[in-house]
Amino acid sequence: MIFVWTSMFVIVAMLACHLAFRRYVIPRIVAIFENVPPFNVVTGIPHPYDEPLLFFTADGVILRGSLLNGRQKDVKGLVLFLPELRGNHWMARRYCETLIRHGYAVMAVDFRSQGESAVMLGYSPIHWITEYEMTDVEAMLEFIESRPDLSTLPLLVYGVSRGGVAALVAACRYPRIRGVIADSAFGTMSMTKYFVDRFVHYVIPPWLYRLQPRWHVDLTLRNAMEESENRRRCKYVHLEREQETLESDRVLLISGGRDSYVTPEIAVRLQSIVGKHCQLWIAPSAKHNMSRSVCTEEYDRRVLKHCEVCLGMTLGAVSDRYDPTLAKSA
Structure with a gap:
């Protein structure tokens, strides 16, 4: 009986940690994901023969x-x-x-x-x-x-x-x-993963990021993209x-x-x-x-x-x- 209660406590604790992690991390990833870099775009001018x-x-x-x-x-x-x-x-x-x-x-x-x-x-x-x-x-x-x-x-x-x-x-x-x-x-996804690896210290401590299994990182990124899609009312396209x-x-x-x-x-x-x-x-x-x-x-x-x-x-x-x-x- 003690084993059952201990197992349930561990599962509940892990789930609580996961939900807390998501609640803290996902909004920060979304903010970075939606931040448009300062592109220096030089537009063209009209041509009379076009x-x-x-x-x-x-x-x-x-x-x-x-x-x-x-x-x-x-x-x-x-x-x-x-x-x-x-x-x-x-x-x-x-x-x-x-x-x-x-x-x-x-x-x-x-x-x-x-x-x-x-x-x-x-x-x-x-x-x-x-x-x-x-x-x-x-x-x-x-x-x-x-x-x-x-x-x-x-x-x-x-x-x-x-x-x-x-x-x-x-x-x-x-x-x-x-x-x-x-x-x-x-x-889209490969570029996002690349920049997450480089700038994760703006979201969580690097040591904590290194403890996350790859599948958990991928799941969190997908959840962040879905959150962004809901906020912006759009659907991102993935060449992958x-x-x-x-x-x-x-x-x-x-x-x-x-x-x-x-x-x-x-x-x-x-x-x-x-x-x-x-x-x-x-x-x-x-x-x-x-x-x-x-x-x-x-x-x-x-x-x-x-x-x-x-x-x-x-x-x-x-x-x-x-x-x-x-x-x-x-």
């Missing part, structure tokens, strides 16, 4: 964007460009310069509550991708299918930061996408749960060697999630979303080569030369 676009999502939000190179004859393919948080669709000309010059059309669209697209009441986007943004991507693809001049073109998706995450998830969900370029992208349908050889990942947000280690983790045939290029000395600014020539060469390989084209003017002074592979 065709303005406007269409609706399935839940009634107005999206606005632009079509670049749409009037050119013999277009090689269509690139759907997805901007970073606080960016806008006019940034596409900066990132896609070499693709435009080599005969690609580029369709760039602002996500809801960003840039020129309409604000969704009650929703303020942060750096984590949600099903709201994926609903926007679905509307973009439906718009492409509704346009005879676009629907027959081979399609690639090019995203930056959280736009890169949306591009990867879109390729998982929509087989029509022939290739993906993801600059400074990340996996959808990557099985992604053809890794059609993915080019780009990351900055001095990126303090999406660090090279996070980029390597993302490569392992996407698959072994995925290409990863670390641009030396580049900070977050600055790889093209720092290594313009090598950046453009890799982007163009990847697109033409994905579409099965002759590389032509795309040089296979590798210049170690411009870039290095991970």
Whole structure:
């Protein structure tokens, strides 16, 4: 009898400790999780030759964007460009310069509550991708299918930061996408775990964290994300749960060697999630979303080569030369 009561006391004590731990830790993790880093975003400016676009999502939000190179004859393919948080669709000309010059059309669209697209009441986007943004991507693809001049073109998706995450998830969900370029992208759960390991001392003492089994840490993080979803009335998207349908050889990942947000280690983790045939290029000395600014020539060469390989084209003017002074592979 004493053994039974002792066992029950231990179980109740452990449960009480667990609940107390959750009540103390989860709100602090949520606060860190929802804290948006101070990104230094330089938006683009309107271009007079770009065709303005406007269409609706399935839940009634107005999206606005632009079509670049749409009037050119013999277009090689269509690139759907997805901007970073606080960016806008006019940034596409900066990132896609070499693709435009080599005969690609580029369709760039602002996500809801960003840039020129309409604000969704009650929703303020942060750096984590949600099903709201994926609903926007679905509307973009439906718009492409509704346009005879676009629907027959081979399609690639090019995203930056959280736009890169949306591009990867879109390729998982929509087989029509022939290739993906993801600059400074990340996996939601893998990036969260990485920063929890680094900054856990802001939440609990490191010695206490080291005593937690991995399954308990993972469960606590999932609970914190669910709490954040309930607070923000959204659903986070996890590439880690959808990557099985992604053809890794059609993915080019780009990351900055001095990126303090999406660090090279996070980029390597993302490569392992996407698959072994995925290409990863670390641009030396580049900070977050600055790889093209720092290594313009090598950046453009890799982007163009990847697109033409994905579409099965002759590389032509795309040089296979590798210049170690411009870039290095991970």
